Amino acid sequence: MNRTVRVGIIGVGNCARALLEGIGYYTAHPQDPTGLSHPVIGGYTPASVVPAAAWDVDVDKVGRFLWDARTAGQNLDVGIPQDSLKPVGQDVIVQPAPLLDGAGSKYRERITVDEAEDPIDEEADRIRAEIRNAGVDVLVNYLPVGSQAATEWWAQIALDTGCAFVNNIPVFIARNETWRARFREAGLPLIGDDIKSQLGATYVHRILARAFSDRGITLDRTYQLNVGGNMDFYNMLEADRLATKRVSKSSAVTDAYAGDLKPENVHIGPSDYVAFLGDTKKAFIRCEGRGFAGARIDMEMQLTVPDSPNSAGIVIDAVRVAKVALDRNDPSADEWASAWLFKAPPRPVAQDSDTEARRRLDDWLTGA
Ligand SMILES: NC(=O)c1ccc[n+]([C@@H]2O[C@H](COP(=O)([O-])OP(=O)(O)OC[C@H]3O[C@@H](n4cnc5c(N)ncnc54)[C@H](O)[C@@H]3O)[C@@H](O)[C@H]2O)c1
Numbered sequence: 389m390n391r392t393v394r395v396g397i398i399g400v401g402n403c404a405r406a407l408l409e410g411i412g413y414y415t416a417h418p419q420d421p422t423g424l425s426h427p428v429i430g431g432y433t434p435a436s437v438v439p440a441a442a443w444d445v446d447v448d449k450v451g452r453f454l455w456d457a458r459t460a461g462q463n464l465d466v467g468i469p470q471d472s473l474k475p476v477g478q479d480v481i482v483q484p485a486p487l488l489d490g491a492g493s494k495y496r497e498r499i500t501v502d503e504a505e506d507p508i509d510e511e512a513d514r515i516r517a518e519i520r521n522a523g524v525d526v527l528v529n530y531l532p533v534g535s536q537a538a539t540e541w542w543a544q545i546a547l548d549t550g551c552a553f554v555n556n557i558p559v560f561i562a563r564n565e566t567w568r569a570r571f572r573e574a575g576l577p578l579i580g581d582d583i584k585s586q587l588g589a590t591y592v593h594r595i596l597a598r599a600f601s602d603r604g605i606t607l608d609r610t611y612q613l614n615v616g617g618n619m620d621f622y623n624m625l626e627a628d629r630l631a632t633k634r635v636s637k638s639s640a641v642t643d644a645y646a647g648d649l650k651p652e653n654v655h656i657g658p659s660d661y662v663a664f665l666g667d668t669k670k671a672f673i674r675c676e677g678r679g680f681a682g683a684r685i686d687m688e689m690q691l692t693v694p695d696s697p698n699s700a701g702i703v704i705d706a707v708r709v710a711k712v713a714l715d716r717n718d719p720s721a722d723e724w725a726s727a728w729l730f731k732a733p734p735r736p737v738a739q740d741s742d743t744e745a746r747r748r749l750d751d752w753l754t755g756a
Pocket of ligand 1 (some may be wrong): 399400401402403404443444445446449485486487488489490491499529530531532533538556558582583584585618619620623695696698699
């Protein structure tokens with residue numbers, strides 16, 4: 389069997405940078421399992437993941453070799469030590485993509501977009517050819533929040549080219565029944581939506597909410613306020629692009645709590661852009677509840693994490709699961725993969741804990 393997972397990267401931002409540098413790190417240190425929940429998936433290690441193609445709209449990135457583009461434009465230091473990386477994607481040139489609704493007004497303040505686009509049908513023909521020539525197995529969507537039309541356009545490209553689609557952003561594709569049916573019919577894996585970072589605010593908040601219901605405590609009110617200083621947070625200053633992000637983040641937490649939690653008592657979302665934080669994200673979580681005989685219990689916690697590597701630790705699993713599903717011609721585990729790895733999976737994980745989703749996925753991987 390060909391032991392590589394050839395990925396096509398849509399949007400070479402900070403998350404893509406972390407993924408590339410992670411592949412570079414584990415290629416240089418093949419015996420080091422630090423930071424991996426699955427060192428091997430179906431015979432594939434992180435070093436088996438090959439960045440085979442990439443697309444962007446930023447003139448600072450398009451036309452550059454992918455390894456060089458990872459540090460270009462508005463991309464930041466994502467906290468991965470640079471001295472021990474084996475460069476990857478050195479032979480891949482970042483190609484232009486159609487803009488559609490990819491870059492909103494905040495985003496356009498900071499990047500220059502190549503406006504000289506071909507008609508959309510010609511763009512599609514060119515990109516389908518690039519995908520086939522590069523032998524891409526899995527398309528990985530890293531577009532900015534709010535890219536509804538662009539994400540749908542790329543999902544269709546995945547269907548046209550027989551690629552698996554990993555949707556890292558809060559635009560509902562895996563959760564959308566029509567898209568799901570289309571990928572099912574084509575026999576292609578569809579994993580998403582919206583990465584649930586490896587040890588991020590969503591995962592921790594789900595555990596806290598779950599602890600309240602497991603221990604018989606009524607959760608009355610909760611908030612999760614998130615701040616950061618990367619382009620993702622800058623883009624999210626544009627409130628109009630945020631509707632699905634709030635739904636995705638809120639449902640991930642309310643799904644984990646077995647009781648009733650009124651929508652007006654849940655406030656979860658990106659809260660502000662703080663430039664000096666760079667790629668560091670801070671989350672402030674508060675849970676207010678009532679315990680035995682109505683006695684009050686309040687819980688507060690603060691989390692400080694490297695935002696982009698925290699997502700890459702998930703995507704490195706998602707792309708390998710997608711490739712195993714392609715190898716086996718069996719996309720049936722993509723729902724469990726989505727529940728374990730993503731905030732807004734197609735199967736609501738109200739009763740199934742994250743651990744249960746992981747167990748089901750691992751059973752499928754081992755053929756149990
Ligand atoms: N922990 C995390 O970092 C995390 C978690 C969940 C979801 N996400 C989501 O992942 C996505 C990527 O995050 P990021 O931090 O890399 O964002 P980013 O802003 O750094 O990168 C986005 C990239 O997309 C490019 N782009 C914009 N419009 C495009 C188009 N039409 N076609 C092709 N490229 C286009 C931009 O030029 C940029 O290079 C965001 O939607 C983010 O919300 C990230």
